[in-house]
Amino acid sequence: MKLQPVILSGGSGTRLWPLSRAQYPKQLLALNGERSMLQDTALRITSELRWPEVEILAPLVVTNEEYRFISAEQLRDAGVAPHALILEPCARNTAPALTVAALYAAARCEDPVMAVMPADHVITGVDAFRAAVREGAAHAEQGAFVTFGIVPSAPNTGYGYIRAASPEPRGACALRAFVEKPDEATARRYIASGEYLWNSGIFMMKASAWLAAILHARPEIVGACREATDGARSDADFFRLDRPAFEKCASDSIDYAVMEGLSRREGAGAPRAVVIPLDAGWSDVGAWSGLWEVGGKDRQGNVTRGDTHVVDTRNSLIFSSDRLVACIGLQDTVVVDTPDAVLVARRDSMEQVKDIVSWLKAQRRTEAEAHRKVYRPWGWYDTIDTGPRFQVKRIVVRPGATLSLQMHHHRAEHWVVVTGTAQVTRGEETFIISENQSTYIPLGVKHRLANPGKVPLEIIEVQSGLYLGEDDIVRFEDSYGRA
Numbered sequence: 110m111k112l113q114p115v116i117l118s119g120g121s122g123t124r125l126w127p128l129s130r131a132q133y134p135k136q137l138l139a140l141n142g143e144r145s146m147l148q149d150t151a152l153r154i155t156s157e158l159r160w161p162e163v164e165i166l167a168p169l170v171v172t173n174e175e176y177r178f179i180s181a182e183q184l185r186d187a188g189v190a191p192h193a194l195i196l197e198p199c200a201r202n203t204a205p206a207l208t209v210a211a212l213y214a215a216a217r218c219e220d221p222v223m224a225v226m227p228a229d230h231v232i233t234g235v236d237a238f239r240a241a242v243r244e245g246a247a248h249a250e251q252g253a254f255v256t257f258g259i260v261p262s263a264p265n266t267g268y269g270y271i272r273a274a275s276p277e278p279r280g281a282c283a284l285r286a287f288v289e290k291p292d293e294a295t296a297r298r299y300i301a302s303g304e305y306l307w308n309s310g311i312f313m314m315k316a317s318a319w320l321a322a323i324l325h326a327r328p329e330i331v332g333a334c335r336e337a338t339d340g341a342r343s344d345a346d347f348f349r350l351d352r353p354a355f356e357k358c359a360s361d362s363i364d365y366a367v368m369e370g371l372s373r374r375e376g377a378g379a380p381r382a383v384v385i386p387l388d389a390g391w392s393d394v395g396a397w398s399g400l401w402e403v404g405g406k407d408r409q410g411n412v413t414r415g416d417t418h419v420v421d422t423r424n425s426l427i428f429s430s431d432r433l434v435a436c437i438g439l440q441d442t443v444v445v446d447t448p449d450a451v452l453v454a455r456r457d458s459m460e461q462v463k464d465i466v467s468w469l470k471a472q473r474r475t476e477a478e479a480h481r482k483v484y485r486p487w488g489w490y491d492t493i494d495t496g497p498r499f500q501v502k503r504i505v506v507r508p509g510a511t512l513s514l515q516m517h518h519h520r521a522e523h524w525v526v527v528t529g530t531a532q533v534t535r536g537e538e539t540f541i542i543s544e545n546q547s548t549y550i551p552l553g554v555k556h557r558l559a560n561p562g563k564v565p566l567e568i569i570e571v572q573s574g575l576y577l578g579e580d581d582i583v584r585f586e587d588s589y590g591r592a
């Protein structure tokens with residue numbers, strides 16, 4: 110049996126603001142350890158697992174074009190070599206994402222079993238998860254559609270539910286229904302019955318089985334996805350779907366498009382839909398309260414990350430990015446500190462974070478879109494200070510990396526090398542500057558910065574001019590395929 114991990118990593122959740130931003134969503138964050146959730150997801154099923162009856166293939170990662178470089182960098186850092194990063198030019202939900210992955214997988218390998226995993230979940234019981242996947246693979250190899258139902262710890266109105274065919278299921282059993290997020294009374298009734306599990310959004314099925322089912326339920330999605338993959342182009346690790354074709358694709362989820370219908374189909378020839386209970390410390394970390402629930406707590410029930418100190422504080426989440434956060438006399442509170450924004454809220458009010466993000470977008474505030482520290486394929490920059498007609502950035506360029514050959518209409522730049530060696534192109538000349546040396550890039554002059562050395566290059570850039578926005582860039586050449 111060949112097992113194809115498929116990681117769905119295109120989401121852009123906003124309920125974990127201010128840490129999650131539109132350009133840096135939660136799957137790229139390290140929320141429950143040193144690795145990001147994307148890295149943890151990729152490492153849960155790897156070729157290093159010794160399953161004699163299963164060959165585990167390199168993962169397929171479906172993500173948004175905007176996240177391609179940081180996703181590729183994180184996977185490299187984790188030692189994961191994906192077979193491809195399939196790039197969606199726009200968001201179309203999970204059913205089209207899985208369809209393009211199935212088309213790609215079926216063309217690459219003779220009908221593998223796909224293990225479909227969202228990239229933004231926390232699972233602390235990795236051994237239990239792997240055992241469930243191994244059990245699910247045996248059912249999927251026989252043509253079944255497998256979903257994993259989380260054994261509920263309490264009534265929860267924030268999750269969808271799965272109804273199993275037998276009360277208190279201990280192993281794989283028939284899937285009877287998917288159920289929407291309930292109110293509190295209904296959730297209590299579900300838990301009391303023993304028939305209901307939380308919907309994890311994790312699935313297994315053969316590539317051919319998914320393509321047949323989605324063709325039966327939503328043939329127009331298959332048509333658009335096939336056109337998008339036929340017109341795709343490969344670029345290093347990236348598989349770029351055809352934009353016009355994919356933009357025509359309808360938006361739908363795996364649950365709505367296929368799985369709910371399968372649970373209702375009966376009779377000879379109908380695909381089997383089974384649910385496997387999963388008790389593995391799972392959370393979709395849909396809000397800061399979810400991270401508190403799965404986090405390691407001190408004796409007072411606090412979950413802390415970063416440089417923090419708490420006094421007379423209980424059942425709270427305190428998250429610091431880069432400076433000391435001290436809390437006194439708090440209870441059931443969430444405090445999240447980032448370099449450009451701070452969130453303070455009650456734990457039971459986390460659903461209202463999305464209202465803050467909506468307000469930021471309406472006001473066109475940059476805090477909704479990006480962090481002060483912005484990652485690029487060549488490294489990253491951090492905006493240290495801004496003011497009328499000036500901006501100061503700290504820029505770090507990876508060894509061997511090169512910025513685009515570019516020009517600005519509205520700003521000049523002064524570069525000071527802090528560490529490393531910089532190769533500078535300015536107009537028709539190219540020269541080297543090293544630590545404690547500087548150079549000046551006049552407005553309207555073509556220029557490029559590169560790191561020819563073996564250590565990271567760090568510079569301080571001082572911009573001056575009438576307009577300092579990131580859209581004042583005219584690119585003439587670029588090593589990373591950016592327009």
